[in-house]
Amino acid sequence: MSAFTILEEYRSKYESLVNWFMYSELAVGAPEDLYRAAFHLIKAGGKRFRPMIVLSTARMLGGEQAETRALPLASAVEILHNFTLIHDDIMDNDDFRRGVPTTHKIWGVSFAILAGDLDYALAYKSLLMSKKYGLQQERILRAVEILTEATIKVSQGQAYDMRFEKEQSVDYNDYLEMIYLKTGALIEASAKLGAVAAVDEPSLIEKLGNYGKFVGIAFQIRDDILGIYGDPSKTGKPVYSDLKRSKKTLLLLYAYQHADGRDKEILEKILNRQRLGEEEYGEAADIIKRTGAYEYAQSLANKLAENAVRILNDITAVDEKAKEALRELAEFSVKREK
Template sequence: MEVVDILKKYSKSIDEEIKNSLISVDPDELQKSTLHLIEAGGKKIRPSLVVLSSEAVGGHAEEALKTAAAVELIHTFSLIHDDIMDKDDKRRGRPSVHVMWGEPMAILAGDTLFSKAFETVLQTEVDGVSYERVIEALKTVVDSCIKICEGQASDMCFEGNFDVSEDEYMNMIYKKTGALISAATRSGAIIGGGSPVQVETLTEYGRLIGLAFQIQDDYLDVISDEENLGKPVGSDIIEGKMTLMVVHTLSNASNKDKEELVSILKADKDTNVARAMELFEKYGSINYTHDIAHEHVENAKKLLETLEESEATFALAKIADYVLQRNK
């Protein structure tokens, strides 16, 4: 089974849960703005991870659907607010929510999705899941929201700071990207009734593939082509972003090369992307980034081997591989 088929398996049921949670939103303009990105599609990796993690510990898919929907609501909230902060005009091939409805309504749409996520997890009890499990899943979801905000704030604080250590960078991307993926696998395992060991195993699996997901993005920005990437190659360099490649190069470069790379990243226009790539290559940072992403995925797959083999664990292993196989 291909990853696209794995992700399609529950996407219709997850979409129904999402729409059920938003059907009561009023007025119409707020409801339309909350549904805008959801109706545009998306791969549904995070909610699928919730359901698969539940199944991997012997739970039933139906019981995990509301928590899966909640995770996708949080992901969508974060995208709407990211687009406002980054002034991005497009998302999933559509105009961003703030472009269509203005920033005030877009902020409210994000806030509504954020609030509805918690309400949706709490409604899991109607599916026969114990109150204790529901509260533990809710705690996990809430914690991921705090981490997303912390990660986003750290990312903003890193702008113009070229003394960021690798540990600081990894902590930032874990909070910004990995925390919600880890929350998806953890909450799924909790709802599915997993043992404490199974819950921790799937939490760590999610953390590792979440980190690999962002590191692979860093890698693709340099080695992909514009058609596959959907944006100019080296756009992270042009924007002066701190990526694993930049952090690794700056921590290993000579003073002269370090100064040159910093000046390239600080350039307002005519950014010398090609020279930055030469410096990455010189210090082995492109291969280093590639290897770290692969190492995280391999370690995630090894963790799955400690669980009882099933269709769900097979699917989770395929999703881990997909993190590295995607081209954008």
């Protein structure tokens, strides 16, 4: 992370701030075990990527005061993200995340559904607390609109993701639309929320939204790369995890279209959800790389990140260092190893 010094400085500062806010203002309630389940994954770790975007955007456009007003919004996005993780883990039947058993593995499916539901409500509660932090009513309402719109999109994206699992072939554009909805929309919302804490101009808020949208899609494409080629000791995920789950990522879709003969047959087995031997997954990973899928995906992610940076460059910042943090974050999202 040495190339991302400002990003790391901000991330670490914001992590402390957001954790303090979430743990003192929202993580305590009755019954205790429900709140423990609701904050289990949040406390297990995570990059706090979304709060980082909320707070840096607020600071970039409105300095320290806007940053302060944005804190409950940053917390809201992180809690909302966590709600989607809890429910996604149930739907995907995943056992581990962030190095710990998933919520439903510890508390059972029913209680985990409920813990996710509570998080959802607490995300709104967090947003509403921005009143105490000096955010004007009109802006709070705008924030509620942004969070609501994003959450609808996240549900839609998850539904498409589940549908794609059952389909033999998926169009690239449909795939990109799906990851925009499932992952990009909440990152887009994060940047918008930060902007809302600082400014009123809808066009400026939209611009930041586009920055977040590009970063979000790029982030997810990099995630797909790491899902096949990532180092398990860094990602915390099993080796070849996306292949083993037959995830129709951009890489697999591209590779299947560009492979032939025996190569295509092996990829077809994965697409058809057949269980393969461990070394066959390694072979499949090699095949995918040979088709140029890795380069294709990475260069698409890079282009999106560049677009995001171009948007930033066009915007006048109150705080240049925060702008630099967001520039680094766009780069980080496509270079990260975890």
